[in-house]
Amino acid sequence: xxxxxxxxxxxxxxxxxxxxxxxxxxxxxxxxxxxxxxxxxxxxxxxxxxxxxxxxxxxxxxxxxxxxxxxxxxxxxxxxxxxxxxxxxxxxxxxxxxxxxxxxxxxxxxxxxxxxxxxxxxxxxxxxxxxxxxxxxxxxxxxxxxxxxxxxxxxxxxxxxxxxxxxxxxxxxxxxxxxxxxxxxxxxxxxxxxxxxxxxxxxxxxxxxxxxxxxxxxxxxxxxxxxxxxxxxxxxxxxxxxxxxxxxxxxxxxxxxxxxxxxxxxxxxxxxxxxxxxxxxxxxxxxxxxxxxxxxxxxxxxxxxxxxxxxxxxxxxxxxxxxxxxxxxxxxxxxxxxxxxxxxxxxxxxxxxxxxxxxxxxxxxxxxxxxxxxxxxxxxxxxxxxxxxxxxxxxxxxxxxx
Amino acid sequence: xxxxxxxxxxxxxxxxxxxxxxxxxxxxxxxxxxxxxxxxxxxxxxxxxxxxxxxxxxxxxxxxxxxxxxxxxxxxxxxxxxxxxxxxxxxxxxxxxxxxxxxxxxxxxxxxxxxxxxxxxxxxxxxxxxxxxxxxxxxxxxxxxxxxxxxxxxxxxxxxxxxxxxxxxxxx
Ligand SMILES: [Zn+2]
Numbered sequence: 173x174x175x176x177x178x179x180x181x182x183x184x185x186x187x188x189x190x191x192x193x194x195x196x197x198x199x200x201x202x203x204x205x206x207x208x209x210x211x212x213x214x215x216x217x218x219x220x221x222x223x224x225x226x227x228x229x230x231x232x233x234x235x236x237x238x239x240x241x242x243x244x245x246x247x248x249x250x251x252x253x254x255x256x257x258x259x260x261x262x263x264x265x266x267x268x269x270x271x272x273x274x275x276x277x278x279x280x281x282x283x284x285x286x287x288x289x290x291x292x293x294x295x296x297x298x299x300x301x302x303x304x305x306x307x308x309x310x311x312x313x314x315x316x317x318x319x320x321x322x323x324x325x326x327x328x329x330x331x332x333x334x335x336x337x338x339x340x341x342x343x344x345x346x347x348x349x350x351x352x353x354x355x356x357x358x359x360x361x362x363x364x365x366x367x368x369x370x371x372x373x374x375x376x377x378x379x380x381x382x383x384x385x386x387x388x389x390x391x392x393x394x395x396x397x398x399x400x401x402x403x404x405x406x407x408x409x410x411x412x413x414x415x416x417x418x419x420x421x422x423x424x425x426x427x428x429x430x431x432x433x434x435x436x437x438x439x440x441x442x443x444x445x446x447x448x449x450x451x452x453x454x455x456x457x458x459x460x461x462x463x464x465x466x467x468x469x470x471x472x473x474x475x476x477x478x479x480x481x482x483x484x485x486x487x488x489x490x491x492x493x494x495x496x497x498x499x500x501x502x503x504x505x506x507x508x509x510x511x512x513x514x515x516x517x518x519x520x521x522x523x524x525x526x527x528x529x530x531x532x533x534x535x536x537x538x539x540x541x542x543x544x545x546x547x548x549x550x551x552x553x554x555x556x557x558x559x560x561x562x563x564x565x566x567x568x569x570x571x572x573x574x
Numbered sequence: 575x576x577x578x579x580x581x582x583x584x585x586x587x588x589x590x591x592x593x594x595x596x597x598x599x600x601x602x603x604x605x606x607x608x609x610x611x612x613x614x615x616x617x618x619x620x621x622x623x624x625x626x627x628x629x630x631x632x633x634x635x636x637x638x639x640x641x642x643x644x645x646x647x648x649x650x651x652x653x654x655x656x657x658x659x660x661x662x663x664x665x666x667x668x669x670x671x672x673x674x675x676x677x678x679x680x681x682x683x684x685x686x687x688x689x690x691x692x693x694x695x696x697x698x699x700x701x702x703x704x705x706x707x708x709x710x711x712x713x714x715x716x717x718x719x720x721x722x723x724x725x726x727x728x729x730x731x732x733x734x735x736x737x738x739x740x741x742x743x744x745x746x
Binding site for chain 2: 186195203313314320325355374430438524
């Protein structure tokens, strides 16, 4: 018998959008929390602990944002911890919550994440802010920025394995299409491979439509021990039971030039290989492609999703593009990926992203993802959240147990 | 005359969640005032133990660091080898190497003062165990750029905004 099993009680997501002038990051976070509390059927005053998930202090020009989030929802004087790991912040925050619950520091935890990335500053300033999450002494001042770093990585993938720009475009088409069924998505679009190929080049081979979205938004997930859920959560009676079945974390050198070659070299995410193997071992998964029913992948750029299929062990290195072409990762395929629309279609308000992945997987496993994007009979779901060029990676797995 | 100098506009915004909310829970909060905020600062930034690299670049010498224990040569330099935590020694490299990866960028983030397009390149310098990231210039037609091509460190003429800009790569 597993000690102190951790369960997922409820989730909420604010509307993701390019620019939410209707409110501030605090307002979006409160929206997500209101929805999560409602969904979980718990009272906020009963929740014992909070985890704050946000990436940047300069997008919102507010340090110590967690304190404002925390008091906005009446959590004072209860404990809080902030987790930060670039783009992987949300996934790491969920892992942190799992550890706190498992260790007995608390029996219930609310995890909220948000980011103010949309049009608060112009997009070239946004790219500069994000680039400051690379090595500012060595790479940033020579013109390094994230689209370019990832472009270098996928160029190497193309050179080694023959991955094509059309295959990358197919990821964008799929994720924008999946987002059509997600009313909270920032970028639902019916587009073609040709539309992606013709969109403006940013850093070759990545074009505008290969990129994830700079979004405003927030997400919230409420976790607890099984015992706490039985006593405090109405959702425990009303909804299917979702368990936190596995978690893993891996890292790599900040500057990808420092990584060992050829694996990962400037081609693969070694931290993701490590994180997923840990998570699979915990969840008892031997063949992820067969044993996982639905996955949210960190598609910061279209090619990253293909590289991630491989580093998550869904297939061998170099096979990702071909499997994608066969429809394996489409809705209706063997392992639907980014049913929410992912970072490309749903949006990427960084601190919210990994938490929103958790909400999507919870909804999928409950059978509540809604018409158009529900994966029939999904029992086990994976979320993959990473920062930098795969510098910090968190892989978490939820499971439905009836 | 405007009383509030940084006011941009006042507007009534729609409910962004109207597609899935029948009633607007924040109907009383839809009047929004937008401001323009400006922020600028100057840092006194130390290049710390990297400084010798940059000071030698001014003399057109390209340095790396070598670990006395495992022998690994790091570039960019590291005062301590991450493999075994040994303090490293400075070594000079020829500045020639092989292009291992690149992307041609048609866009630059704010305050990257580069002509567009520019090429972000990762180079395996001869004698180094890691790759060094910098711009590749003077390549002529972009079709000339190939992974595996020989390149070298070139030194900038005139004034630069930051010592990392004392150098760039060019084809041999
Ligand atoms: Zn060493």
